[in-house]
Amino acid sequence: MELFDQQRQQLIETEAPLAARMRPRTLDQFVGQDHIIGQGRLLRRAIQADQLSSLIFYGPPGTGKTTLARIIANTTQAHFISINAVLAGVKEIREAIATAQEKRGMYAQKTILFVDEVHRFNKSQQDALLPWVENGTVILIGATTENPYFEVNKALVSRSRIFQLKPLDENDLKQVVMQALQDSDRGYGKLTIQLHPDAIDHLVNVANGDARALLNALELAVETTPADENGVIPISLSVAEESIQQRAVLYDKEGDAHFDTISAFIKSLRGSDPDAALYWLARMVYAGEDPRFIFRRMLILASEDVGLAAPDAVAIVNACAQAFDRVGMPEGRYPLAQATLYLATVPKSNSVMGFFDALAAVEREREEDVPLHLRDANRDKHSFGHGSGYLYPHSYREHWVAQQYLPNSLQGQVFYQPSNQGYEEDIQQQVARRREEQLASLVEGIGVALPEVLTFSPTNSTEDRWLQRTLSQVGEQLGLVRDRLFHLAQPQRHHLILDLNAGSGLLTWEALRRVPEGGVYACVRTLDDAEALQEQASVLPELSRPIVLRSSLADLPQALEKYPDIRFDHILGHNALLQESDRPFILNSLVERLQPDGSLTLAETIPRHTQRLYRLLEPERFTKKLLNRLIKAEESIYTNPSDPMVNWDVDELRSLFHTANLTVDIQVEQTQTDIRITSHLLERWFRPGESRPSYADHLFNFLSESEVRTVRELFTKYLLNQVVKWEGAIAFIQASH
Template identity: 70%
Template structure:
């Protein structure tokens, strides 16, 4: 059977190292990879288009787990099969104390009764569910099952991934064509990759057909030309299910493009729906709604034109009826917009006790999965802006700037020609300046672990108000996704580490401390967390970090590196930056909050200068300022400009925001004693030791007594400067 299996089945990866793509799920350091390697699973649902690796991931788990693995297909199985699987799981648990993983392919095909039959056994741990589906689980899978599972969204493979799949098949000797002499021309490779459209299975099927139907030449070489490739795979498969997620997302994109007055995007989404076989009557019905909802009285003729096009379509049919679809869409896209008819719904809301209306988001339909997958986030409502238009992109990222519609100079179209051109220019300018960037789609989600959440919140609440503000600012700049791998460069007591754990539950967190004692303290602090949820604690300086990491996990690159006062202890900040940049993903970001000691609160400013003689006060000022002018002291010989230079020198684009803050601080006996002690708990000289370079012991004693008399138990505004840094390879230079 293996010999007769198709190439796509033979080339299915057997190990994680062979798996290509989906780095956001199984890249180094991420939760799912760690779970597979540690054989520790909770229930999972893999969601994504065909040929992206859902079943392969399940089989990889089957090959590595010590648990009993049962695989069923929801299309072929019913409640009886579920009961048999549950019975087997119970027997395994009782006789061998062995867990059971139940893999359900096409899990969305289970009806409600089948899903209900499965639910209690997932809930009580009899089986660990791994589901695979091409449909949005928030629409098609029992909500109770979804809430108890981690959801991983797989994306279509990119061009580089598909080329690696093709190369792997051509060089693999046991399962692929490595033993044959196959030469694929570059144009043929480009065609395979382009038409496969992110589907590895489609790519391998096309390659197999090309190789198996092409005779070798006199030298035994099988030449795959562009012509052969075009015969092997002729038409791009479009992911589109008339009752599924793609259907709702695409019609949502069309309607929002029409509402946003973008004729190019409207034609693109209309063409995609027609190409995929959508019912034109459904599209006309939605355009008729929009003609009143979003154009309304601004152009009362809009509903007349769309209705006439719909009637004409009934007479003409396809394929010529596409002219009427395009005409209706172009008319609506270029029509002036008014939502004044929405006044009816205001009245209706009053009748219905002001029931809250749903707010639309950007392009994707967010009816039931906004919190889980972030679909629709960031949509800018055109009616909220002047002239009912905003410079917002409606085309896919790779098609931004593409022009499909060229208005003529005749009649009404001539009147809108200048408007269309100006809006296109404004859209391109907004993208160029980064004014509008489409929000990143959330690719993973999972159930909330209440115990962990309470533990993290309790830990975080130990920080003061100022630290919480710093933490929040860092994570606002970081823009973490749930699947990211994060490195805390200076974990301290865990202020940033614990928030990172909360924000990347399907990713991974690494926390660095400078000394073994500090690292041990943090490890003891996180010991109560489940093993897979714990951060990996490292002991290293910033310059030592890459070497220490290499001993823990090879080839790891971080989506985000964060740090609070991470660079303050580094004598050579450029060298530290050079080492750290090796650990950053090409699309990653480095976010820092660094206190600049050079600008910290001066103690002499807390005193009343009239309480000391003028000469002593002036020498006190000079002695204290000398502390911060020492060019040999790495603690104080730098500022924000130096940090920017260090990061820019290693190829990063850097944004810097310097903040002067004032924090309430009470002057206590312990604090004064620490200032005036002769020995310091750290290796650095104390305040009194610095003063001793210019003042006598008696003068220092007088100053200390003045601090005690005038400031003891007083609350003062303590001044400090914190610089927030956001650096990446793609930031503006």
């Protein structure tokens, strides 16, 4: 029986379609998806180390989901079982689990269960699989064309790492064609095929990112084209057009493409881009979307995003929808396009969203009684005074009078924010002016009950509050720097990040959170920092830990020689260049390790803009002579041409990046932080320096010993234990090729 099975398998492999024969067998043969299996990415490291956890591959057809699973089967030491959710049921799942238990018990061997089209499993089938994934009996690898967050059991998704595969780009598809033409065993390497450039461009374009569709078309073209007298099979543009006549539009009215396309359409309308709006509309109409659904979404947008900027929008779109119902298709496409163009070009305002702010206030606030003057006076005006004090607007000029209509707890609350677009621009000033008058009436007590007077007492002493503020502001400022760097860098989950100054962990841990399917390399300068970082990372799974590089930035190229193929999507640093003397060399070495579309994002404190200590005291504390000498001594610190640590400014920084052939954007932000002047800090300023001169060492270049002593005494007398405003500036730098 095994002999016949083997023969049948050989026949299947030789007679299989080209797309099946050309399926890659190793990671090096795999084309595309560098964002998840490129050098240094988490998935590639996990496959090579045979340390896989449960995975779900999600993406459109022909992007390599099943192929990746088969590569894993060829690479792993685990037992590999493959089933298709369309054909399999609970019985097949139980058989696979039984095999996995046997392999685990008898041979201590792990089992990987690959489930193709995993979203086709119903709830009971997915529930049958869940406990065995949870206890590690099987490692699940699922493949699906549908969004797993919607179509796959939430418990399975929560125990799996999701990898999204993207349609192959033009270069990837051309590489797939070349592989098929050159492979003598599985492709057409034994044939002489002349593929015209126009033909391959057409095949690649119409394949629409689907390698399987591309290979099927190539196979049809080759197999149906006879060879000429020289044995050459010519594939011209006309042959290619016959082989793949129409682009297959990926569109499932219940799937992601449906929701993603309507989302792109609505966002194009909201963004006032008529060209994009027409394109996405055409995509939907071409794929057979129900025009009534499109009209329904446009009616929503006419209120949500146009609103009072063009109050007729709802009426116009509704009229187009009624016209469509009357004329039908295909002529109904005219009112469909008319409504689209109208919404794309009309002024926009989302001021109606103020309703949801009001709704949130209703949910958040304690329900209050209707103010007395707004209550119904018809029933009990004489008994309870309901309606008493109400001012009838029509009795006043312009049919308006300033009085309060909100409950007492919400006086002054603003929900409606008129835009400066279209019709709302005309009423914006009117609304603002009337609010100002209402505010004045509130102060005067007109048309509103007087509020209750409340008292409160602070819970902390002045000293405690200052201390808390000092401590929190330092941490807050670092957090703001971190957040600003990641906002500028915009890393994606699969990116590789290098942290240039990871001693504090400020950027490293955030990077690990941002790129769970990528990787983080952390450069530290000392052994203590390296050990501390590794100890903190030991609680993470091995593949999720940062790769720690103990090196100065000058020696970083040597430290990275162990990883010759690694190129980083983002290189980040906080005060990374501050202490480096040879910045041009360091910058050039970093550029060599950037991806072509990578970025270098830094936050650097500018020394020349740092707080001057002599400004912390009032000038009258010094004699005029001493103050002038002190200013000269301190300013000389930041103008010393022989000290590259402190003598640079933004212009030098910009020139440095331009010299490295980088496009750079530098934004300077002034900072102000409350700090407490402690005895320890004063000691640091006035004791002799170790690796670098201290503040006192610089003063001795201009002041006598007695003058330096006087300065210290004044600082101690007037600054010790005081909280001062410490000013500075940070340059946020983003550079790319």
